[in-house]
Amino acid sequence: MSTNTTGGTSTVSAGGLPSRRNTELALLAFAVVIPVFAYANVGLAKNGSLPAGMVGYGLGLGLLAAVAHLLVRKFAPYADPLILPICTLLNGLGLVLIWRLDQEPRVEPLNAAPGQLMWSAVGVALFLAVLVFLKDHRILQRYTYISMAAAIVLLALPMFFPAVNGAKIWVTIPGVGSLQPGEFAKIIITVFFAGYLMVKRDALALASRRFLGIYLPRGRDLGPILAIWALSLLILVFETDLGTSLLFFGMFVVMLYVATERTSWILFGLLLSAAGAVFVASFNSHVASRVHNWLNPLETVNGNVTETAQVMYAFGSGGLFGSGLGEGYSRFIGGIAVKSDYILATVGEELGLTGMMAILLLYGLLIERGIRTALAARDPFGKLLAVGLSGAFAIQVFVVAGGVTALIPLTGMTMPFLAQGGSSVIANWALFAILLRISDTARRPAPAPAPSPDVEMTQVVRP
Amino acid sequence: MSELTLTVMRLGFLAVLWLFVIVAVQVIRSDLFGTRVTQRTAARPGRPERPAARPPQQPAPAGRGGRGRRGAPTKLVVSEGSLTGTTVALQGQTITLGRAHDSTIVLDDDYASSRHARIYPDRDGQWIVEDLGSTNGTYLDRNRLTTPTPIPPGAPIRIGKTVIELRK
Numbered sequence: 001m002s003t004n005t006t007g008g009t010s011t012v013s014a015g016g017l018p019s020r021r022n023t024e025l026a027l028l029a030f031a032v033v034i035p036v037f038a039y040a041n042v043g044l045a046k047n048g049s050l051p052a053g054m055v056g057y058g059l060g061l062g063l064l065a066a067v068a069h070l071l072v073r074k075f076a077p078y079a080d081p082l083i084l085p086i087c088t089l090l091n092g093l094g095l096v097l098i099w100r101l102d103q104e105p106r107v108e109p110l111n112a113a114p115g116q117l118m119w120s121a122v123g124v125a126l127f128l129a130v131l132v133f134l135k136d137h138r139i140l141q142r143y144t145y146i147s148m149a150a151a152i153v154l155l156a157l158p159m160f161f162p163a164v165n166g167a168k169i170w171v172t173i174p175g176v177g178s179l180q181p182g183e184f185a186k187i188i189i190t191v192f193f194a195g196y197l198m199v200k201r202d203a204l205a206l207a208s209r210r211f212l213g214i215y216l217p218r219g220r221d222l223g224p225i226l227a228i229w230a231l232s233l234l235i236l237v238f239e240t241d242l243g244t245s246l247l248f249f250g251m252f253v254v255m256l257y258v259a260t261e262r263t264s265w266i267l268f269g270l271l272l273s274a275a276g277a278v279f280v281a282s283f284n285s286h287v288a289s290r291v292h293n294w295l296n297p298l299e300t301v302n303g304n305v306t307e308t309a310q311v312m313y314a315f316g317s318g319g320l321f322g323s324g325l326g327e328g329y330s331r332f333i334g335g336i337a338v339k340s341d342y343i344l345a346t347v348g349e350e351l352g353l354t355g356m357m358a359i360l361l362l363y364g365l366l367i368e369r370g371i372r373t374a375l376a377a378r379d380p381f382g383k384l385l386a387v388g389l390s391g392a393f394a395i396q397v398f399v400v401a402g403g404v405t406a407l408i409p410l411t412g413m414t415m416p417f418l419a420q421g422g423s424s425v426i427a428n429w430a431l432f433a434i435l436l437r438i439s440d441t442a443r444r445p446a447p448a449p450a451p452s453p454d455v456e457m458t459q460v461v462r463p
Numbered sequence: 464m465s466e467l468t469l470t471v472m473r474l475g476f477l478a479v480l481w482l483f484v485i486v487a488v489q490v491i492r493s494d495l496f497g498t499r500v501t502q503r504t505a506a507r508p509g510r511p512e513r514p515a516a517r518p519p520q521q522p523a524p525a526g527r528g529g530r531g532r533r534g535a536p537t538k539l540v541v542s543e544g545s546l547t548g549t550t551v552a553l554q555g556q557t558i559t560l561g562r563a564h565d566s567t568i569v570l571d572d573d574y575a576s577s578r579h580a581r582i583y584p585d586r587d588g589q590w591i592v593e594d595l596g597s598t599n600g601t602y603l604d605r606n607r608l609t610t611p612t613p614i615p616p617g618a619p620i621r622i623g624k625t626v627i628e629l630r631k
Contacts, residue, residue, distance in 0.1 A: 020490075020494075023490055027483075027486065027487065027490065030483055030486065031483065033479075034476075034479055034480065034483060037475075037476060037479060038476060040472075041472045041473070041476055044468070044469065044472065045469055045472075081490060081494075082487055082490055082491065085487070086487065089483065321473065321474065321477065322473065322477070323473075324469055324470070324472070324473035325472075325473070325476065327469070327473075351476070351477060351480075352477070354477045354481070355476075355477055355480060358477070358480040358481050358483075358484050359480075361484050362483075362484060362487075365484070365487050365488070365491070368491070369491075372491075458562070458573070458574065458575065458576045458577070458597075458598045458599070459573045459574055459599075460598055460599060461574055461599045461623075
């Protein structure tokens with residue numbers, strides 16, 4: 001399918017690219033080798049010998065990657081070649097980092113790597129299930145309002161469960177384990193936003209008055225954005241979870257902007273989120289303490305510095321090239337989140353600024369591929385869905401990385417793929433499965449146009 | 464484990480990590496240029512020039528003398544019409560022009576026939592334009608073509624509303 005640009009001088013087409021599956025295979029092999037290298041590096045640094053599980057671990061990761069690749073080849077042959085390798089690499093590196101932190105006897109939770117490997121396998125399985133059973137992403141459009149209801153239920157569910165570490169984001173089923181429904185709600189609510197905005201975009205974009213150079217939307221069009229804002233504030237108040245509320249509101253504003261091309265929405269979004277954050281921080285003690293720690297990281301509490309300060313020390317001791325895998329002192333970071341929220345601190349200390357930049361670039365590349373998929377997608381729903389999913393991923397990365405590096409107050413979110421946590425890994429694999437599906441549809445060569453223009457008569461020049 | 468080995472591994476790991484990033488960026492880069500190729504310059508997207516589309520009597524790609532010759536044109540430029548700005552590198556291949564989908568340059572021009580004309584190098588590397596029995600004719604400068612004619616450098620070839628030139 002071709003789209004005419006710039007008055008028909010050239011025809012830029014997103015379709016017709018080669019399938020690039022062999023590129024993906026080569027990159028995947030590379031992406032499996034790097035974590036194995038890291039694994040050997042940790043073993044040599046900690047114990048002076050190659051770790052015993054190295055072969056098994058490498059084979060496990062390689063097997064997951066191979067199965068994923070074969071099914072992608074079968075079910076999404078034209079999908080983007082970079083998404084799967086980068087996800088595999090980040091997941092593999094995450095496993096190595098968690099295993100490396102398992103070597104420290106004091107870091108809770110003990111022995112987390114096998115569990116994480118299991119969750120990764122479940123995540124890849126879900127990824128494949130989505131690819132196999134979701135033949136066309138436009139099917140999701142039928143479930144616009146159902147997904148809204150499902151997302152609200154998922155978001156509201158943790159309110160009825162006890163708070164963990166000050167934030168009510170967990171659903172704990174005794175004997176089975178615990179789950180962060182917010183991670184899944186993130187995907188489901190994107191489906192709703194995409195379906196809703198696709199229908200309402202014209203009303204939101206066109207019915208506005210111009211005032212001081214910006215477009216002011218009509219009062220009644222402000223309804224949905226105010227509703228989402230209220231919802232995200234409710235999450236903030238009742239679940240005291242800064243990250244999730246920022247994620248949902250930010251994602252909505254991003255999609256609104258993409259759907260309507262009106263800068264005024266971003267302005268309103270920023271104003272509303274700033275107002276909401278200040279309002280909640282002024283009376284909620286949990287959020288207020290996070291903000292306080294962010295503003296005064298070096299303050300001592302009961303003779304100890306804050307975790308934020310400890311993380312900053314870790315980054316500082318890592319320097320430009322890091323201490324080397326397995327040779328850092330992440331065990332000195334207090335608290336219970338060393339393997340999840342603070343995993344970037346270990347990256348920063350042991351791989352240094354150089355490694356940190358590489359990891360952040362990998363996240364950036366993933367997001368770029370998501371946006372690229374949105375650009376290439378031919379249907380508006382697919383475009384909005386791809387933007388929403390990659391936007392949600394981008395905001396999550398920003399919120400966590402910003403929180404750990406003390407750019408913004410720390411929130412309880414996990415670094416996708418890298419951090420320890422089952423829900424996060426599973427949900428993000430599913431997220432990228434949907435993106436791969438959209439990208440497969442977008443990059444698939446267009447079917448030959450049925451009515452050939454050859455049938456049209458050539459017009460005869462009459463002097 | 465000696466300090467040296469660990470240092471080498473530490474730096475090696477960073478190098479490998481960055482190598483991955485660079486390779487990934489290269490893949491993106493080739494993807495970008497992949498999209499550009501699918502502009503209407505060369506083959507239609509997803510439909511590489513099929514051998515069957517070429518006239519069967521097409522001679523083997525031009526003699527070496529042609530490409531190396533001084534002053535030989537190296538590209539074909541569309542200078543007027545809806546495809547203005549499109550260029551095709553001349554590499555000894557036959558270029559077909561017309562509204563048919565498998566043409567090298569698919570003309571989006573109501574006055575062009577589906578197989579309108581072709582441009583090919585002869586044995587000496589001289590580029591020849593030949594009208595393929597089109598309805599409205601192919602014009603070299605001001606003259607309607609009746610036989611395959613060598614193209615002088617810079618001479619405009621007019622097909623309907625489209626004008627093509629060979630340039631160095």
